[in-house]
Amino acid sequence: MPTLLRLLVQEEEFTPFSINTGLIFWTLVVFGILLALLWRLGWPAILKAVEDRERRIQQQLEEAERARAESARLLEQHRSMIATAKAEAQEMITKARGVAEKERQTLLAQAREQYEELLARAKKEIDTQKLQAILELRREAVDLSIAAASKLVEANLDSDANRKLVMEYLASLEQRR
Numbered sequence: 001m002p003t004l005l006r007l008l009v010q011e012e013e014f015t016p017f018s019i020n021t022g023l024i025f026w027t028l029v030v031f032g033i034l035l036a037l038l039w040r041l042g043w044p045a046i047l048k049a050v051e052d053r054e055r056r057i058q059q060q061l062e063e064a065e066r067a068r069a070e071s072a073r074l075l076e077q078h079r080s081m082i083a084t085a086k087a088e089a090q091e092m093i094t095k096a097r098g099v100a101e102k103e104r105q106t107l108l109a110q111a112r113e114q115y116e117e118l119l120a121r122a123k124k125e126i127d128t129q130k131l132q133a134i135l136e137l138r139r140e141a142v143d144l145s146i147a148a149a150s151k152l153v154e155a156n157l158d159s160d161a162n163r164k165l166v167m168e169y170l171a172s173l174e175q176r177r
Helices: 002-008 021-155 159-176
Strands: none
Touching: 021 159
């Protein structure tokens, strides 16, 4: 065995460019064993982890795409609802304006009608009172004429006396009022 050790250990001086075949052999052996162990035990676990991660990422991408499609659908639905609401509001405003205009026309017509009725009533009342005043004046004129005639007939005086008599009678009428 000492000869084997001697072969393995070279007594040459070590330099960075010198080749140690024993070291290379054992390094390759250890590397091969580690590679076999990793190939047998580690590679399936690493491969499984990578495949799981790839599957999760794919699921997340699909979920993101579904969420994007759903949000686009909801956005379009929201926009159509807003457009419908705006159209309905505009229609309601138009109807309300039409109703308000009709109501305004109706109220104006009623106001004109009431004004004309009030004016006609006032004219009728004025005409009635005017006729009553004329009749009253006629009655008074007749009464005055009758009274003056009766006084003239009673007194049968001259024209100065007649004038004096009418003036006294008119003065007495003014005092009664």
